[in-house]
Amino acid sequence: MTASETDFVSATRTAYDTVAVSYADLLKDALAASPWERAMLDTFSELVGAGARVGDLGCGPGRVTGYLAGRGLDAFGIDLSPGMVEVAREAYPGLEFEVGSMAALPLADASLAGALAWYSLIHTPPGQLSVLIMELARVLEPGGRLLTGFQVGAERRHIANGYGHDISLDAYRLDPDFIAGLLTEAGLTVEARLVRAPEPPHEKTPQAYLLARKES
Incomplete structure (x- = not known):
């Protein structure tokens, strides 16, 4: 941990x-079982356009990066976890x-068509x-799109065991209106919003997806 890292x-x-490794294995086929998620990712891909430079920011093991590349985007991934990046590089060389x-x-200012x-x-x-x-908005070019997904709610959960491992991690469920407000403050216009019911057995709360465009 660096001196300035929280x-x-x-x-x-x-x-x-x-x-x-276990996260990547468990979720590798998750998109195939979620037409709602594919619909949002496909819409995002169509709007930014074939060949567009797109960053999967917080990419994990790269499964969604790979999906976007398969949709014709110039997709790459950035993640906080070196372990996740190693798995992604092996899976998508x-x-x-x-x-x-x-x-x-x-990333440079205004360097991405999509985030x-x-x-x-x-x-x-x-x-x-x-x-x-604000950082996501900074790297988008004028007219660029941001797509985000998250669990709906207003509470913090502490995760002590995940994907078969003992860990210590907090996760926050978020209010779509709150996130939409932050997007607006960052100079983005929310173009579409999807809130869907949870898909059992792995999900217990609704899931939200917001698609926003950077104003020119």
Whole structure:
């Protein structure tokens, strides 16, 4: 942990390093079972356009990065966890993956046509999420799109065991109106919102997806 790094960032990295291999194995076919998620990702892909440079920010093991690449996008991934990045590179050797923080992305201003924050906002305390969303907006070009997904709610959960491992990790369920407000404050216009029922047995709460466009 660096001197300026907060405890929740260090805890998130450690937890995902621990579960990287089993997480990737368990979720590798999850998109095939979720037409709602595919619909949002497909819409995002169509709007940014074939060949567009798109960052999967908080990419985990790269499964969604690979899906976007399969839709014709120039997709790459960044993740806080070196363990996740290692798994992603092994699974998708033709794609780019880099270790990095969403709070300080190693990307130039206005360098992306699209940014994906797919369940990667959920480990940051809600009071600090504006920093991440402003950073996501910074790297988008005018007219670029951001798609984010998260669990719906208004509480913190502490996870002591995940994917077959003992870990210590906080996760936050989020209010779609709250996230939409942060997007607006960052200069983004919310174009679409989907809130769907949970899909058992793995989900217990509704899931939300917001698609937003950076104003030019």
